[in-house]
Amino acid sequence: MQNFIIMPECGCEKRKFSEGYVKIGFTFIEKDELQLPQCGICMKVLSNDSMRPNRLERHLKQQHPPLVLKTKGCDESTVDCAQVIVYGRYIGGDIIQEEILYSQSLTAGTTSEDIFNSLSNFVEKTDLDWKKLVGLCTDGAPAMIGLS
Known part of the structure; x- marks a missing residue:
């Protein structure tokens, strides 16, 4: 036993x-x-x-x-500063690499529409192809599901 x-x-x-x-x-x-x-x-x-x-x-x-x-465009004394940061993952040789593609403070608001418009403006300015987007991940904030 x-x-x-x-x-x-x-x-x-x-x-x-x-x-x-x-x-x-x-x-x-x-x-x-x-x-x-x-x-x-x-x-x-x-x-x-x-x-x-x-x-x-x-x-x-x-x-x-x-x-x-360092967070650009945000006053460190401001707690409610929202920022969109977009990372890109791609295959470089035989390893997966990652880079920051885009970083922008949200001044208009943090609704899903504000976030999408910010990203869409970046995609249009840099002539990226939306068809090559294969995945999307968010932090799960309520704004990402249409709640403000």
């Missing part, structure tokens, strides 16, 4: 996602009643203990140094 030791639940602090983490480039997933931060660039899921601004920023600096940008 085997002996089993029942461990008490961890008394560790369960960190919660803050909307400010979206500005850094993170969203979250829920697993086993825990919120875990997920990088919007590499989609890597970090530990709940990483749900701190300094640790999320460290991930970006270490894992994605060329993509770390």
Whole structure:
């Protein structure tokens, strides 16, 4: 007969996602009643203990140094600054590469129509072909599904 030791639940602090983490480039997933931060660039899921601004920023600096940008057009004292950042993934040789294609502050609003118009203007100005778009991902904000 085997002996089993029942461990008490961890008394560790369960960190919660803050909307400010979206500005850094993170969203979250829920697993086993825990919120875990997920990088919007590499989609890597970090530990709940990483749900701190300094640790999320460290991930970006270490894992994605060329993509770390200062937010243009946003006053740092303004909490409600919305920005559209479009990443492009493409095959370069035998590896998948990623670059920021477009970054723009939204001054008119953050409805799905405002976001689409901003992106559409960029596509038209740069003569990109909409037919070559094979996928689209958002942070799941209510504006992306038509709610403002």
